[in-house]
Amino acid sequence: MINTYQINISGQVQGVGFRPFIFNLAKKMRLKGFVSNDGNGVSILIQGEKPNIEAFLSMIEQSKPQNSRIAKILFEEIPTQQLFDTFFVKPPEENIIPNIPLTPDFATCARCEKEIFDSRNRRYFYPFTTCTHCGPRYAVTLKYPFERENTSVARFEMCPKCRREYVSPNHIRFHSQTNSCPQCGVNMKFTDNKGVVLERDNKRIFELAAEKLSEGKIIAVKNTSGYLLLCDASNKKAIGSLRKRKMRPCKPFAVLFPSMDKISEYLHVNDCNMRSFLSPESPINIIPIKDRKNLAVSEICPGMDCIGAMFPYTGMLKLIAKTFEKPFIATSGNVHHSPVCSSETEAVLALQTIADYFIHHDLEILHPQDDSVILFSAKHQQKIILRRSRGLAPNFFFSDELEVKNRDKEKILCLGSDLKSSFCAVPNHHCYLSEYIGDLSNYDTFLRYEKTIRSYRHIFSFRPQIILSDKHPLFENVQVKHSFPNVKEHKIQHHEAHFAAILGEHRLWESDKAVLGVVWDGAGFSTKDEIWGGEFFVYHKGVRSFSHVAQLDKFAWILGDKMAENPKISALSISANDPYLKPFFQENEWLFYTRQIEKRQVVTSSVGRLFDAVSFVLGFNRTISFEGEAAMYVEKMARSAFFVSETTFTDYLPEEKYTCDFSAKNLLLNIIHDLSRHKPETVALNFHYTLIKMIEKIAVLNGMEAIAFSGGVFQNSLLVDLAIDILKPEFELYFHENISPNDENIAFGQLNYYLNMIKQR
Ligand SMILES: [Zn+2]
Ligand SMILES: [Zn+2]
Known part of the structure; x- marks a missing residue:
């Protein structure tokens, strides 16, 4: 039957x-x-x-x-x-509006890799070799369903051999939408920075690239998700010129290692790193250096003891790695703060003063992305996503909860934050958390942000019914509201959004335990004269607002953005003009700053600025050249003391058991005092320890059983390891694992806050 x-x-x-x-x-x-x-x-x-x-x-x-x-x-x-x-x-119907995840890009699989390295194979040295298991997806997708004609691969017509693979049920390229070969596929060229074509043959292009890298030249390479800038990682001079031309004095560069063996020669890789490199996402992993060998470490990552390691995850990178054989710098092909370049015209315009040579190809990249960056904490291997992008974005698997909480299928757009922007869209039953887009104060980045939203509108025929945004009155991202006149709007406080993001990621909204939210970052708008950043909230199931149970004692925020650039200003403000700091200021500076501090026009509870202040008293006496630099200095110093055996900790908290006086001032003055007795490394570690004890105290005083962490401060892996060491025996702990703790999660938090708090009221 x-x-x-x-x-x-x-x-x-x-x-x-x-x-x-x-x-x-x-x-x-x-x-x-x-x-x-x-x-x-x-x-x-x-x-x-x-x-x-x-x-x-x-x-x-x-x-x-x-x-x-x-x-x-x-x-x-x-x-x-x-x-x-x-x-x-059966071919799909026409004009489908998708209600599915957007398939992310996949790293080249082992079988395709074998083919491009096999001189007898027709795909020898063809970097765009892909199969049904691997290759670009989101990067080349114009709309859904995922069919060749809906991607930028459509313009390449399959040759008879490729066509035969495509229709052969037993072939790995049976119905492989991105199938192509050197005969019918993507064309490459190697040019100088004047646009003169030097080579068009694939194999020769890679040999030439290796030759030029060995000569210390900088090459801009169009990968499948955007351009990357490459140079020899052992050549100080080459890295020096890359820094100068890219106007990036100190921020660490990622290094691509040609093989897993090479990675483990140079770095302390562990199993988590290995698995991550070999996964279809293959993100950059930040890993401690084991042996510097010939690497120009002081040029690659000045003052750091870790390297952002990249594994060759596309055919393009595998072939360069194969011909060059040595580690090379692989950093986003962009100018300072601009989005990564993805078209030849864009790249030539932006990068011709940076790169000596270019490798271009004619596969259009519709959704360019940076590389994702993750790390695993040294002791407990806690995964921390620092940048969620290629491979990890743009989905978030959340649909069953959405079905419950968004029963009326409202179409929602969450604008996120400005500095580490990403947005979150709910056009159907799914939640799409976009990739990291960047700092929207850069106009080109803002345009990329707008363009990505436009692309979602196109893919899903999406028109939001409500827009959620941050309370900050000056955020650039609210400009996109003009494209949606008369749409409902709701503003959500920055740190409440962070807390909602971690509750949402771990599905804690229905938890019977009250959850303490520890939300620490650099700055988030609260009111016009308060900037928050050291917040404690409590969530009880069924209560439709968070209780704000504690915060770091507020100190003056002066000079706007300049305060975050210069750690000594934070030290001065937190110490409330302590005379100890006077020798570090010129007379007129001292007078001007101290007067501003006394006025206290704007105050802050920022833990980010507390880290800045501590970095200064520990010896970081300069302005920062990238966000988080001062905090990384303190973390690195503390980490060097953490792994010394018989480390004993002391905290800098007041003795009283039943109050929570978290005076940043007392903490900083205690640190200054302790520096006369202990090595700065020990003091840095004790500072981290103090922060965790502070959390413990609040948790105990509020009778908490669960603690959830969010905010950029929790990119600090030592702090995370210490939290696990000290708090795990007593409390359930929740860290971000699938999204970043930094402002990239604000959009997701806004959605969560809206669905669970506002919509349920
Ligand atoms: Zn494959
Ligand atoms: Zn072909």
Whole structure:
């Protein structure tokens, strides 16, 4: 007896080889019918005997393609109207509005890698070799369903050989939408910075690149997610010119290591790093240096003891690594604070004064992205995402909660924050948390932000019914509201959004335990004369607002943004003009600053500025050249003391047990005092320890059982390790793992706050 079933599979099931998988499975099990991509994922009509169909269903779960993620499988028996005599892949309907995750870019798989290194293979030295398991997806997608004609690969018509692979059920490129080869695919060229083409042959291009890198030249390479700037990581002079030309004096550069063996020669890699490099996301990992060997470490990451290590994750990078054989710098192809370049015109214009040579190609990148950056804390291997981008963005798997909390299917756009911008869109049943876009005070970055929102509007035919934004009156991102006249609006406080983000990530909204939120960062708007950054909130299930239970004692915020650039100003303000600091200021500076501080026109509870102040008294006596530099200085110093055996900690908190006086001033003065007795490394470590004891005290005083952490300060992996050491025995701890603790999570937090607090009121 033949039965017919309709099966619908939702989740990350397009662009991951799902249809070929279903096709082959059905063929093997002698079932008939068809499979097709639709707006909700993959739809299957299957005919056969009932036990066979049941076996088929369980095989889908068991042996699904490696990069797929099934959210739901729905199936029902339907009347048999027509008997099929085969199983086939049916083309999708026209004009579908997708209700599925946007498939992210995947690192090149091992099989494709083997082909590009095999001189007998026709894809030898062809960097755009991909299959159903690997290659760019989001980067080349114009709209959904994920079909070749909806991507920028469409303009390359498959040659007969590629076509044959595409239609052969047993081939890894059966229904591979991005399939191409040197015969029919993407063309490359190697040019100088005047635009003169020096080479067009793929193999020669890579040999030439290796030659030029060895000569100390800087090359801008169009990867599949945007341009990267490369130079020899052992060549001080080359890195020096890259820094000068890129106007990036100190911020660390990432280094690409040609192989896993090379990475472990230079760095203390652990299993987490290895797995991460070999994953389809393959982000940059920040790893402690083991052996500097010939690396120009002081030029790569001045003053640091870790390197951002990149593994060659695309054909392009694998081939450069193969020919050059040594580690090289691989940093975003952009000018200071601008977004990463993705078109040849853009790149030539922006990078011709930085790069000596270019490798261009003619595959259009529709969604350029930076590389994602993560780290694992040294002691507890806690994962921390520092930048969520290529491979990790733009999805967030959250749909079942959205179904409950957003029953009326309201279409929502959350604008996030300005400095580390990302946005969050709810155009359907899913939550799309965009990639990191950058600092919106840069006009080009703002345009990229707008363009990415526009692209979502196009993909999903999306028009928000409500826009959520930060309370900051001067944020640039609110300008996008002009494209949506008369839309409802709601403003959400910055730190409340952070807390909502961590509650949302760990699904703590329904937790029966009250949760203490520790939200620490550099600055977030509260009122026109208060900038927050050292906040403690409590969330109880069912209560529709957070209680703000404590904060770092406020001190004066003077000179606007200049305060965050110059740690000594924070030290002066926190110490309330302590005479100890007088020798570090010129007479007129002292007079001007101290008067401003006494006026206290704007005050702050910023833990970020507290770190700045501590960095200064520990010897960081200069302005910062990138955000977080001073805090990293303190962390590095403390870390060097942390791993010394028999370390004993002391905290700088007042003795009283039942009050929580978190005076930043007393803390800083205690540190200054302690410096006369202990090494700065020990003091730095004790400072970290004090912060954790401070959290412990608040948690105990409020009778908490669970603590959740958010805000940029928790990018500090030593602080995270100490929190786990000290607080884990007593409390349940929650850190961000799938999104970044910094302002990249504000958009997601705004959505969570709205769904759980405002909408439920
Ligand atoms: Zn592959
Ligand atoms: Zn071909």
